[in-house]
Amino acid sequence: MKRQKNIAPGNFILFWCLWSFGAQAAQSQLRLEADNVDWRGANRVAYDVFDSGEYAQTVYFKVRLIGPPVPFFVTFGNLGATSSGRSATQGGLSLGYEIYDSVIRRTALRDLPSATASEVLTGVFAPGEETKELSYVVLVPPQQVKPSGFYTQQIKITLYQGTRDKFVEKDAKTVSFSIRVDSVAEISLGEPGASFDAKAKSHRLDFSDMAKNKAKAMDMRVRSNAGYHITMESENGGMMKNLDPRHPATISYTLQINSSPVSLGRTAQTVLARASRLTDRNGDRHELVVTIGQADSAPAGNYQDILAITIVSDN
Secondary structure, eight states, X not given: OHHHHHHHHHHHXXXXXXXXXXXXXXXXXXXXXXXXXEXXXXXXXXXXXXXXXXXXXXXXXXXXXXXXXOEEEEEEOOOOSSTTOEEEEETTEEEEEEXXXXXXXXXXXXXXXXXXXXXXXXXEOOTTOOEEEEEEEEEOOSOOOOOSEEEEEEEEEEEXXXXXXXEEEEEEEEEEEEEEEOOOEEEEEESTXXXXXXXXXXXXXXXXXXOTTOEEEEEEEEEESSEEEEEEEETTSSEEEESOTTSOOEEEXXXXXTTEEEOOOSSOEEEXXXXXXXXXXXXXXXXXXXXXXXXXXXXXXXXXXXXXXXXEEOO
């Protein structure tokens, strides 16, 4: 009788262990695979604060499954300082960006508990499927004029099993999102009142019949996110030279920038500086006025001087 009592509990314990192992094997395991994100703009370069183009970057990641097929969804956390959008930061500076489900739909992806069913990425595994590749889109709105540097933000990506109505958290990854902003200094030359034109790198002042004190003006616009200084170099040392080599005559002229006289020579020198200047996309307007000097004694002909204008970023 004692022998039979010892066997019965042993059989009961063995049966319970087998049942427990079978229940664990049936559970599904979900795992996230996500990498850090380095944002790139046109031609895979850094963010250009004056580029009007919009460059959406698609980022791919994976969800892996072990076990029976289950539905799942993914959320994106770590909002910026404002409730209306995200922002990457550098010290006390910020650069706005957004995370969308796709380039076409542009539904912003959010985190729980506020995220609605449309503001998360959802998926379901088919029988035998072990990996799902999903994607989200990062978009940095153009023409945010910010100082140069690296702007970063930590994005928490969380994986849940189930649906938005009933779910359990399965995995989470924190990825680093970074945006490199380069220093920019650009120049545009045009008629007085003209808007900034990135392609307008030269301009011609035609005096036709030259006479003493005859003047012509043009606009030089400069835009920058780091401050700038400008140098000028005259091909003829501040003189207009007769283009006919048989008559090497010259005509003097004066140049003013914003009503201030500029001394010209063959050696470039700084004629204008704006330290740590953040301009808008139309830039700072500088008026250039050229005034003809004594021309009565000069022989007839075509006279010309070429000014080389160079802008340099201060950063």
